[in-house]
Amino acid sequence: MKTKLKQRQTIKSLLTIVFLFTYFLGSAQLKGGHILGAMGLQSGTQAPANTLSVYVPGYLYDANSLRDANGDKSVANPDITMFITGAGANYVSDFKILGANYGATILLAFASNTIQGNSLDATNSLAFTDMYVQPLQLGWHNKRADFVFSYQLYLPTGKFTAGASDNAGLGMFMNEFSAGTTLFFNDKKTLHFSVLASYEINGKKKDTDIKTGDILSIEGGLGKTFYMLNAEKTAPKGILNAGLIYYLQYKVSNDKIPAGNIILEPDKDRIGALGAEVNYFHIGCTTSAGLRWLSEFGAHNRFQGNTFFLTLAHVFSLAKEKKE
Numbered sequence: 001m002k003t004k005l006k007q008r009q010t011i012k013s014l015l016t017i018v019f020l021f022t023y024f025l026g027s028a029q030l031k032g033g034h035i036l037g038a039m040g041l042q043s044g045t046q047a048p049a050n051t052l053s054v055y056v057p058g059y060l061y062d063a064n065s066l067r068d069a070n071g072d073k074s075v076a077n078p079d080i081t082m083f084i085t086g087a088g089a090n091y092v093s094d095f096k097i098l099g100a101n102y103g104a105t106i107l108l109a110f111a112s113n114t115i116q117g118n119s120l121d122a123t124n125s126l127a128f129t130d131m132y133v134q135p136l137q138l139g140w141h142n143k144r145a146d147f148v149f150s151y152q153l154y155l156p157t158g159k160f161t162a163g164a165s166d167n168a169g170l171g172m173f174m175n176e177f178s179a180g181t182t183l184f185f186n187d188k189k190t191l192h193f194s195v196l197a198s199y200e201i202n203g204k205k206k207d208t209d210i211k212t213g214d215i216l217s218i219e220g221g222l223g224k225t226f227y228m229l230n231a232e233k234t235a236p237k238g239i240l241n242a243g244l245i246y247y248l249q250y251k252v253s254n255d256k257i258p259a260g261n262i263i264l265e266p267d268k269d270r271i272g273a274l275g276a277e278v279n280y281f282h283i284g285c286t287t288s289a290g291l292r293w294l295s296e297f298g299a300h301n302r303f304q305g306n307t308f309f310l311t312l313a314h315v316f317s318l319a320k321e322k323k324e
Contacts (some may be wrong), residue, residue, distance in 0.1 A: 238281060
């Protein structure tokens with residue numbers, strides 16, 4: 001009797017391991033919270049001091065293939081399109097810390113077809129997803145270069161159940177540190193190159209011991225600023241930014257997926273992308289609109305496709321008017 005019981009337990013454990021191994025081969029690599037394409041031109045520059053920017057993002061990711069660990073196509077047309085929208089706000093003060101202006105950002109977002117990893121079953125309708133909070137943002141402005149440093153976290157506010165296909169969130173706390181710069185190649189600061197590096201540290205997924213590996217993301221662009229003059233050509237009425245943008249992302253440490261007494265550690269993933277950005281700021285109504293498009297390449301162990309990012313924003317000036 002005891003022998004049969006042990007055999008049943010052994011078979012059950014083996015079936016559990018096989019199930020988890022099969023499932024996570026389909027869903028690994030595990031995805032982090034960093035949204036690629038959210039940053040582009042002048043990614044190393046903080047917004048002006050004494051401003052509050054209220055914005056609405058529109059993110060669309062269209063996967064056209066799934067790549068294996070060698071970079072070869074394992075699925076040619078996965079037919080997965082992820083969409084994110086919401087409402088956010090960014091505040092920059094004139095309060096100084098280490099010579100930098102202090103700022104903060106928050107984003108409440110909704111997502112559909114949330115990609116958890118490499119699983120083809122991403123089927124959730126538009127629902128509240130994980131919240132983005134940036135409690136610390138520091139920005140320095142110099143004659144030929146700007147610098148930024150920030151800390152942000154992603155709160156697991158979206159629906160999550162391990163193994164489900166309709167999850168709206170990733171089910172884990174994510175901490176991220178970012179640092180970057182925008183370099184200006186002329187005194188008028190109209191020709192610029194930027195780079196922003198972000199390092200994401202992920203916690204365990206809800207009610208599991210599954211842990212996504214740390215992720216490094218690098219974003220920026222090379223662009224030109226144009227000042228659009230009014231009819232009298234006496235003052236600018238708008239500012240146009242246009243140029244080439246890029247992003248790179250690497251899984252720095254392996255995902256850890258417990259399966260019985262075994263810890264599965266799938267091969268780390270990576271991706272690159274090149275594209276273009278154009279954004280316009282209307283000075284009179286202090287409103288901006290920006291569009292980014294990036295085409296991915298060099299994917300290993302993850303989806304490869306196209307990223308589209310549309311942002312609409314209104315900027316409120318909080319500076320006190322000087323009395324004459």
